[in-house]
Amino acid sequence: MLKQLRILVSGRTWSSSLRHCSGFVSRMRLVNQLKQDDAACAAALQTGSIFLFHRLNPLLQRIPNGTFRPATLHSTEVQAVLQRLGAEGSLLQDSVLIGCSEQNQAQFCLDVGQLDQAAVEEVCDGKFIALRKAFFLLTGAEAPLVAKAQALLRWHQTNGFCSATGQPTQRNQSGSQRVCSSSGIVYYPTMSPVVIVLVSDGKRCLLGRQSSFPKGMYSALAGFCDMGETLEEALCREVAEEAGLQVHSISYSGSQHWPFPHSSFMLGCHAAVRPEHSQLSVDHSELEDARWFSLQEVSAALRLQAPPPRGAPPPLWLPPKHAVAHRLIREWAERQSD
Numbered sequence: 001m002l003k004q005l006r007i008l009v010s011g012r013t014w015s016s017s018l019r020h021c022s023g024f025v026s027r028m029r030l031v032n033q034l035k036q037d038d039a040a041c042a043a044a045l046q047t048g049s050i051f052l053f054h055r056l057n058p059l060l061q062r063i064p065n066g067t068f069r070p071a072t073l074h075s076t077e078v079q080a081v082l083q084r085l086g087a088e089g090s091l092l093q094d095s096v097l098i099g100c101s102e103q104n105q106a107q108f109c110l111d112v113g114q115l116d117q118a119a120v121e122e123v124c125d126g127k128f129i130a131l132r133k134a135f136f137l138l139t140g141a142e143a144p145l146v147a148k149a150q151a152l153l154r155w156h157q158t159n160g161f162c163s164a165t166g167q168p169t170q171r172n173q174s175g176s177q178r179v180c181s182s183s184g185i186v187y188y189p190t191m192s193p194v195v196i197v198l199v200s201d202g203k204r205c206l207l208g209r210q211s212s213f214p215k216g217m218y219s220a221l222a223g224f225c226d227m228g229e230t231l232e233e234a235l236c237r238e239v240a241e242e243a244g245l246q247v248h249s250i251s252y253s254g255s256q257h258w259p260f261p262h263s264s265f266m267l268g269c270h271a272a273v274r275p276e277h278s279q280l281s282v283d284h285s286e287l288e289d290a291r292w293f294s295l296q297e298v299s300a301a302l303r304l305q306a307p308p309p310r311g312a313p314p315p316l317w318l319p320p321k322h323a324v325a326h327r328l329i330r331e332w333a334e335r336q337s338d
């Protein structure tokens with residue numbers, strides 16, 4: 001492991017200080033170092049693995065058991081692909097650092113949108129699939145990494161100019177920041193905080209749906225935080241706006257990065273309303289529908305394994321397992337059953 005680390009950081013002395021660290025600590029320190037040290041990051045890219053994207057769609061491969069995983073190529077393999085397709089080898093330098101594997105190998109992502117999609121798919125034995133669909137196909141732990149990669153690639157593609165001077169911005173080697181070439185203003189990737197809450201009246205939980213959701217799908221209520229709001233204020237405002245209810249007993253459950261529509265930081269909570277104040281007044285400009293669901297209805301939906309066939313949706317269909325909404329709904333059902 002140490003040998004690998006030394007190669008990754010091109011012999012920098014700090015690698016010896018990692019000898020006493022746990023695997024997790026050394027990985028976090030390695031990523032932090034690579035964000036700050038362009039030379040070390042360039043060296044790590046030569047031995048790293050790369051997740052390929054084409055116009056922000058990740059490259060997936062079907063594995064023998066019929067499931068999908070993101071294609072991860074060694075940087076030498078990516079170089080060979082670029083060479084074979086007649087692309088500039090320097091394109092590899094556009095890779096963005098996304099993390100570090102448990103084997104201490106730096107992980108990057110690269111968008112090859114300027115190459116012919118079908119040609120890359122053929123050489124790499126995979127398919128570029130829209131992230132919304134890929135998110136349902138990826139069952140392993142890689143889904144959050146793929147989402148993070150897409151979010152970073154999108155941020156670079158849309159932040160090429162300084163919003164103060166209009167001049168081009170330049171990225172560092174890892175892609176953790178961009179700097180305005182004229183004013184020196186430093187830009188970092190941004191996320192929008194979103195509160196998501198499962199409201200309960202003690203016996204039932206409140207779920208809503210937007211007209212853009214797949215037929216039959218309901219989720220916990222969510223909304224973007226306004227500037228200056230606390231998490232609790234945003235939560236109370238969103239439930240008041242969308243469902244006409246006043247909540248109390250807010251408790252935090254967990255968070256997640258969510259790549260749609262751009263890059264949101266989802267803060268998942270539970271909250272309660274008094275049964276005598278559970279009369280809904282839904283704002284139909286925000287939600288197509290919102291309803292109270294019983295434990296029986298929610299439990300049946302949680303038992304469903306595969307997406308419903310077209311034309312025959314079940315009465316209630318929930319967000320995918322790796323969505324924080326799913327976690328909130330499952331937690332509520334488990335507490336009710338206890």
Ligand SMILES: NC(=O)c1ccc[n+]([C@@H]2O[C@H](COP(=O)([O-])OP(=O)(O)OC[C@H]3O[C@@H](n4cnc5c(N)ncnc54)[C@H](O)[C@@H]3O)[C@@H](O)[C@H]2O)c1
Nearest residue numbers: 192194219222223224258260261264266319323324325326
């Ligand atoms: N991961 C999950 O489990 C899960 C579940 C439900 C919703 N979500 C996500 O939560 C997000 C927010 O939910 P919502 O759509 O109900 O929000 P919302 O109720 O705040 O309504 C969306 C509207 O808010 C406004 N808005 C304010 N700030 C915005 C910003 N920074 N970016 C975009 N729009 C902004 C826009 O007018 C937009 O149309 C959605 O994008 C959705 O993808 C995630």
Ligand SMILES: [Mg+2]
Nearest residue numbers: 221222223286
């Ligand atoms: Mg909303």
